[in-house]
Amino acid sequence: MSNGRMHDFRKAIGKARAWQCAWPIAVWVGMRYALTGNSGRFRSHGGWRVSRIVRG
Numbered sequence: 001m002s003n004g005r006m007h008d009f010r011k012a013i014g015k016a017r018a019w020q021c022a023w024p025i026a027v028w029v030g031m032r033y034a035l036t037g038n039s040g041r042f043r044s045h046g047g048w049r050v051s052r053i054v055r056g
Contacts, residue, residue, distance in 0.1 A: 008037075009030040019049075021043070
């Protein structure tokens with residue numbers, strides 16, 4: 001991965017983990033966000049919310 005994509009990957013994982021997402025889901029979210037700029041929908045906040053991270 002290039003430096004920009006690695007930065008996006010880490011940013012998305014950090015945000016997903018801050019939203020109480022499990023590690024495997026956070027890694028999946030980070031990879032999708034780094035490659036496409038959109039994480040897609042995923043459960044967060046201990047399973048109480050459905051969230052999405054989008055490059056703005």
